[in-house]
Amino acid sequence: MPDQFSTIRPAPVRYEHATSGFGLGTGTPRLSWQVPAAPEGYAQAIYELELTDADTGATSVDRVESPEQVLVPWPFPALGSRARGSVRVRVAGAGEDWSGWSEPAPVETTLLDPLDWTARFVSPRTLGGIEQPAPIVRGGVELTGAVAGEIVRARLHVTALGLHVTTINGVRVTDEELAPGWTSYGSRLRFRTHDVTGLLREGANSVEVLLGNGWYRGRLGWGGRRAHYGDRLAALAQLEVTLTDGTVRTFGTDETWTAVASGVLADDLYDGQITDLRFVPDAHGEPVDVLDEDLGRLVPPAGPPVRSVAEVPAVSLSRSPSGRLLADFGENVVGWVRLRVRGGAEGRRVVVRHAEVLEHGELGVRPLRSAKATDEYVLAGETAELTPSLTFHGFRYAELEGVSEEQVESATAVVLSSDLRPTGTFACSAPDVETLHANVVRSMRGNFLDVPTDCPQRDERLGWTGDIQVFAPTAAFLADCAGFLTSWLADLAADQQPDGSVPFVVPDVLRRPEGPAAAAWGDAATVVPSVLYERFADAEVLATQFDSMKAWTDRIAGLAGKDGLWAGGFQFGDWLDPAAPPEDPAAARTDPDLLATAHLVRSAELTARAAEVLGRSAEERHYADLAATARDAFAREFVSPSGRLHNDAPTAYALALIWDLLPTPEQRAHAGRTLADLVRKAGFRVATGFVGTPLITDALTLAGEPELAYRLLLERGCPSWLYPVTMGATTIWERWDSMLPDGSINPGQMTSFNHYALGAVADWLHRVVAGLAPAAPGYRRLLVRPMPGGGLTSAAARHDTPYGPAAVAWERADGRLRLSVEVPVGVRADVHVPGRAELVEVGHGHHRWDVPDPVEPPRVVRTVRDAIDDAGLWDELVATAVTAGLASDGAEIAARVGPHLDAPATELPALVPPRLRPAPDEVRERLAAVVARRGVR
Structure with a gap:
């Protein structure tokens, strides 16, 4: 060896x-x-x-x-x-x-101490007001006598109040965009260090910083409010040049710098950018003011910057029914359009408007609400490359005004995202499921733009805590997001209120005067650190966030009182339950008090587990006792002795099953059967919102009904995961029906076509369908337990764990099931080979099994429930009934036969009543023939 x-x-x-x-x-x-x-x-x-x-x-x-x-x-x-x-x-x-x-x-x-800074924030004295063009601050760096070979290295440390685009001698110092990103600016402001050795020259050097409004001073949230953090833009830059003799020359922003206006006439993240390409900055400029800013809030980055991570050329240029020129980029992206045009006279205006979808062939801008999402350029000559730098948009389509098809040399979507290293892939034999997974990846990419946002296009784009709470496990598989989310959690702690309440959005620009405490939203304080520990083995994030975790748990425990029942007060609930009307997305089927109490149990348990990892035994006991009290309250208030919940909603049962809120095995078994019947009665249409959706397939699997979970996954009618795929979606929608079957946009005021929350089902695809899951923090031990089903003939997942690549793949063919597992060095895996009872433990390396395909034998069909569970029989019955005009779809039939699940299956034809008239005898006979042909007894 x-x-x-x-x-x-x-x-x-x-x-x-x-x-x-x-x-x-x-x-x-x-x-x-x-x-x-x-x-x-x-x-x-x-x-x-x-x-x-x-x-x-x-x-x-x-x-x-x-x-x-x-x-x-x-x-x-x-x-x-x-x-x-x-x-x-x-x-x-x-x-x-x-x-x-x-x-x-x-x-x-980099610079580790505030005393390392000699530079100071400088701001234009009169230029750069909110309604004025974006300013440039600039300074000279004189390196006379220092030839190029005498410069050993040069480092530029830079940040801004607002966005900055920094150049030395006209060359950008970095490829990052929208720097310095968005943090809780009052507590934390990021700076970055750049190697600029190759940009300096002997003699005079010019450093220029273009400043934009960005998150610091631009519009955020609703109502048009601006300048949430301050009304003056400012730059902080410190250049350190090391020479061959070891001396270090330091230059920084100070009172000697000057400010000039730029050709960026207006800039805003929501509204876009207006740029006059004819503009030539003043050669002299005005003095700057040195601001008395606290340098102690400067922090180095924990994650990567925003960069251009892809470029997507337009797939077509066409005219809308009204004659407008439209560019289609073939997929919904986040970033901006880079347009190359020729033949434009000086002074001509080119306008680029963005939207995610078309409605009746025209740009669908209503979902943008008040966001203009428009970039405008004033041309300086015949040929130009048009691209902004101080804004971003969510779009698939761009409407081009001021140019013709012949004048457009190229139109490219420049895709922006935090530059996270991809770490996870998934594939299977169902093309629509692969498309669904690709849409999840694309939505994460678009919304992981410096903070985890809800959506990238309308007048919102905020770091909603509820969205990332449900999506964090999926995100941790797909990308190396530990640093990204660690940074965001620091902002959560910074913005957490003194009473422990967690804001609905982080960074908090809503700033509600009352202490907000919404279940599933505030629980991001306990869930996200726990996910980072589970997936990345980062115990330090638990230590750093532990006070925040405790404060949130204490806050909601105080709202619950001594009996542990959290009831009353505002809740988002199971947000965007498909049963909720468009105008009231919180009107869900799930009792908000049930949901809140369940989350109290969960957060208390996660806080206790964190205390255990950190060796804080007294706090571990305290929060474990708190969880037990809340669990008892849940059972006492919401659970009957049989295991039926007083609230017959799928999300309620999913919470109770997954989080072990039912005291006895008999209650758990009854709850599992009830959940399965609710799914059957809904015709396998999704009946959960933001909270229930990440749990429903796992709950069915835990209840011993993985085939029903597959049926739910593979349903194509609305609402379902695959309905948007059938409608051509390339990202995950905010609503199950953001676009209606007739191609019109949902009338609700919150209708985004790029929201990752409902894509949290991808975590089940990775762990259960493919069968790759962590069994110890950081994947130090793997749990390999694939559950083939749903007619899939293959599935595979691969994840770059902290120890190296781990992979699982299975394939069914010729009556055999072939399973392959890759385990990285330093890791062991517990492998459950389908069809075998014994557990196999393996070490690092490649392992393969070839076993008889453990296909479940067809169930004996005796009851209506059995008939629904027989996918082939059910699909044939539905097709026959729909063709005959007895029902519009399977969901309608399921709703009608739902009360009769225990009736003999032979009664099915009679249980499918006509919609408008009695069914002709021949239709009844056809239904009966289907039942008989499938061997119903």
């Missing part, structure tokens, strides 16, 4: 949750590494870390006896600001069979 393993090298170490060690904001970064391959039976027992100082070449080595390789503590003295070096790792098993060293991973810290 020593000879074998000496040829193996760990992959380079990673710092915290970053993809690069450049610009780290901590002097004690946690370290992680992967071992791509190792001999069978290998298990890490020891690791060595080597730190090399980039300036002196001195090395330090630290040896640790530990099997851990994810987020291990920094073993060296803390690094200071601007420290540079590299780290290598090597690992060994119990016999000290050392691997080779990993490649060095460079590390460089």
Whole structure:
């Protein structure tokens, strides 16, 4: 084994949750590494870390006896600001069979202390008012006598109050967009460090910062309110140039800088940007004011910036029925349009309007509400490339005014998103389900734009806590979002009210005077940190957020009182239940008090588990007792002795089953049967909103009805997950029926075509359909338990865990089921092979099984319930009845036969009454023939 393993090298170490060690904001970064391959039976027992100082070449080595390789503590003295070096790792098993060293991973810290800043925020004195053009602040950097070869390195640390686009000598210093992003600016303002060595030259250098309104001063929320954080835009930039003799020359924003107007005449995230390409900035400019801003709120980033992550060319240019020129990009995206035009005379205006859908062939702008989502350009000459930089839009279609088809050289959608590393994939034999999954990925990409937003297009685009609470497990599989969500959680804690209430949106721009406490929304404070621990093994996020978790749980426990029943007060409830009318999305079937009390149980349990991980035993006992009290209250108030809930709503049963709120096995069994019957009676149409949707398929699976979960997944009628797919959707909709079957837009005021919340079902696709789930934090142990069904002949999932790639794939053919499992080094897996009772435990490597296909034998069809469960029989009955005009669809039939589930199946023909007239005898006979042909007894 020593000879074998000496040829193996760990992959380079990673710092915290970053993809690069450049610009780290901590002097004690946690370290992680992967071992791509190792001999069978290998298990890490020891690791060595080597730190090399980039300036002196001195090395330090630290040896640790530990099997851990994810987020291990920094073993060296803390690094200071601007420290540079590299780290290598090597690992060994119990016999000290050392691997080779990993490649060095460079590390460089940024400014770690407010005292490191000599620059100050500067703001235009009279330019750049809210109704004025976007200002530019600029300063000169004189490097006379320093030839290019004498500059060893140069670093620019920069941020802004507002958005900034920063250039040196006319070249952008970074490819990030919409910097510095959106945080709770009063408490936390991000800055980034950039390597600008190659942009400097001998002599005079110009640094310019274009400032935009962005989230800081632009419109946010409803009602047109602006300047939530302040009414003055400002820049902070500090350039540090290191020369060959070791001296460091520092330049920063100060009173010597000047300000000029730019050609950006107006900019707003909701409304768009107006740009005059003819504009030439003043050569002189006006003085700036130095602002007395608290530099202690400056924080380095925990996640990646927003970047252009894809480009999507227009698939067509066409004319609408009214004659307007429309560009179709083929998919719903978030970003802006880059338009190349020719033949435009100076002074000509080109207008680009955006929308997600067409309605009656025209741009469907009503869902945008007051957001104009329009970019406008004044041309300077014959040929131009038109693109904004201080706004973004959600769109599939763009209406182009001021140009003809012949003048458009190209139209490209530039897709913006936080640049998260993709980590998860899913595939299966059902093309529509694959499309559904692709739509989930696209919606996440569009709404993970610096904060996890609800939607990217209308006058909202806010970090709704309820949406990310239900979607966090899906997000953690699809992308390396740990740093992104850790940053957002810091804003949640910063904006949390003194009484523990969690705002409905984070960062909080709604700022309700009363303490908001809405179940499922505020629970983001406990759920999201728990998901990050489960999926990324990050215990530090639990430690950092623990006070926030406790404060929220204490707040809702106080609302519940000593008996543990949280009742009364405002609740969003099972938001956007498909039964709710368009004008009242909170009018759900689920009792809001039941939902609230269930969430109290869950948050108390998650807080207790966090306390256990952190070794805080007294608090663990306290919150476990609180959860038990609330669980007892739930059972006492909402559960009958048989297990029937007083509220016959699918979401109510899903909550009770998944969160173990039913005291006895008999009650759980009865609740599972009741939930299954509710799904049957709905004709397999979805009957859950934001809260129930992530749970319903898991609840059916837990109840022993995975085939019903598949039937729910594969339904195409509205409401269902696949209905939008049949309507051509390329993202997840806010409402199950955001677009009606006739192609018109839902009349509700909240109708978005890019909302990820209802796409949370993808987590079930990963864990249950494909069968890949974590069994220990960070996937240190895998649970492989695929549940083939629904007529699928194959499914596969792959996830880049903190330890390396893990994958599960199964395929059914020729009476055999073939299962393959990939386990990364450092991980063990518990494998449930379909059709086999015994559990198989395996270590790292590739494993395969080829077993008889455990297809469930057809159920004996005796009752109406059995007939509904027989997908082939049910589909044939529905098709016959619909063709004969007896019903509009399967849901209508299911609603009619629902009260008769225990009736003999032979009575089905009589239970499908005519819609308008008695059914002709021959139709009854056809229905009876279908029943007889399927072997009904």
